[in-house]
Amino acid sequence: MKSTVIVLNYLMEQTSFTAKTSLVDRIQEINELYETVPDEVLDSYEELTEYELWEIIRKLAVEGKKRNK
Structure with missing residues (x-):
């Protein structure tokens, strides 16, 4: 679980949701x-x-959709 949080937080901070x-x-x-x-x-x-990686990608996709409405 801790690994998931670390990777998710890193990707949330480093991903530009306005760049494809x-x-x-x-x-x-x-x-x-x-x-x-x-x-x-x-x-x-x-x-x-x-499974954990796909869950992280799903969460990032949801966040990207919210930010780009």
Whole structure:
């Protein structure tokens, strides 16, 4: 659960909800272990299950819809 919160908070803060590819770019940065991504986020991302990752993406999509109405 803690891993989910860490990754979700990071993505909520780093995703530009007005740019189409921002979420994809942020997830790619995590997958490719960019130096700009905090170690805590990288470690937490590795601990996520597929279900937890999809739940994070769902929450980000809902937030993006709210901000872009």
